[in-house]
Amino acid sequence: MPARNSLKRLTIRDVAKVAGVSTQTVSRVINNHPDVAADTLTRVQTVIKDLGYAPDILARSLIRGRSHTLGIVAFGLEFYGPSRVLTGIERQAAELGYSISLNLVHRPELADAKTLLASLQARRVDGVIWAIPEIGDNRARAREISTAAALPLVFVNGDPTVVGAPLIGIDNLAIGRLATEHLLALGARQVGVVAGPNDWWEAQQRLAGWRQALTAGGLSVDETLVAVGDWGAESGRLAGQSLLERHPKLDAIFAGNDQMALGVMYAAHALGRRIPDDLAVVGVDNIPEAALFWPPLTSMRQRLREAGAQAVRLVDSLIGESDDSPGAQVVSPTLLQPELIVRTSTRGV
Template identity: 35%
Template sequence: MKQSLSKRSTMAEIAAKAGVSIPTVSRVLHHRPDVAPETRKRVEQLLEEHGLIQGRAKKLLRKEHSGIVDMLFPGFDSMYSFEIARGVEEVIARTDLRLAISSTHHSTELEQRWMSKIQKSPSDGAILVLAHGEPRHFDPLHRHNIPFVVVDHGGELGPDTPSVGATNWLGGRTATEYLISLGHRRVAVITGPTTLPCSQDRVAGYRSALETAGLQINPAFICLGDFSPDSGYEQTNALLDLPEPPTAIFAGCDEQATGVYSALRARGLNIPDDMSVIGFDDVPTASIITPNLTTIRQPLREMGRVATTMLLHLINGEPLDSMRVELTTHLVVRDSCRPLDDAKR
């Protein structure tokens, strides 16, 4: 107890000498990124003088750049991941840095193993696209003074974690409003994993659009998926087996929409004559499949570019204008939706 009080007293003394708050001293001590360079330098010097930075910590504070930026994403099986990676690479290509890409293969265990490895690697910083990451998973990066930015995170983030995302709630609402504007009243949604905030937000936007239009929300029309084509296929078949199927389906992502297409065709149904379909993401395949998929564009490549630009600022010890950047989604109209005949409503 005395040791804890002594350390806090020392931190208070350092804060007074540096002209900052105790939380700022704590952020420097734990290698948080949201401290101005001059302030960080001043506090680090005082921390060292008072013996609060020792051994390996001193080396980390003074480490030289390795010229390597790491990127971690869930899998190589997704156009979603590749589009973000393309944005990251575009920015890295304009620097002297090299990009090292790794995949967790959607595994929490592999995600944690990677976090352990990067502590020992000569990395200047990391771009993280994580399927399972929680704030506590970032502690090793904070402790070892490795700057990082999280892209389209699937969980809650603390206020000191730099991140880039998109307006998922608005996208879900826009997709549903568009289908309603075409005369559809029986609109179904196939979600992503219910644990992911991005999926929760898209469904919340869907619900909001229906409620605003005065339409009843049918629980049978909210189908649980996992963003995969297989879940799109399975849940579309479940919807078609209902006594009164929907006339339009909002797929949680474009890859899931390909499964919706396959299920409809297996039943001999035509898109969009028999069923309108709308996706989310606007990956390159959306404009290639037949019919071309109407979708909500999530600026994935721009998210990668913005995240990398933020990381470069952190690597250079520069403060960020904002710890959270949210980019706008918008509707891309193609050929997979059509106005509904009055007789089919």
């Protein structure tokens, strides 16, 4: 059977032969080892350049026990949040010299943590970033398995209260609270919510933030003001329409993301409600298009790219530590704070 890349791959031996040195010396040159005579160095470097030699990363990884690859378990890139996080991960990883092994999970509730991690470990990733939504017990399992296998693993988003689980997330409670406080400050008296799916941690937290703000503002919490969507715009329209029909006095809606907010505004237009005069609307994510919705949408900005980048730095430091002293590290979770971006959809309630 012929070798894969037909043109007979160049090895360290070829370089050694041409340069008239041992493979060991070539290895020293490749790895910037100091103990190489100046003229030997230049000679070997010239040969490497002339031949166009590049060391085989696989062989090196095998021997060093480090692949300089990060396993990324991610979800639905069609969505804004996940793709932002991934962008941040990839960029920071590249800067730190890691390459990325991407594993997309399409149904997080079905994701099998064991199989996923086993396959990543078989590929000898140095660490894992687990960035799929927290649904069911996947995370607990992933945590167990990675600890048992001494595989550095960092979570992005999700429940930060799991003891000792390294996690970079966004303060979703603050998202719900700040958005609702903003609406109350504008004079809204009846604030509805279009929440994300119940089984999403993020959705629960944002809802809890809404309750918190109402209570703090001296208002009672009316659970009939909560409608649930699936993060998609059409679900936002349905939920918004239902809320507006059931509660004629509703004067504000907090939507769990900008897509659902778009749907809410659609429903409001269709019912002849003016935004923001009759109804104020706040979304979450601050997607680039939000500024050009009609009217421009107030939204909660999350630093998702930053979260991805921090996750990489964290897993990198865990990898470094496990090189020195194997064993589980305890790291307290980091929550990034959201920021309110005010636009026309909440001006002048």
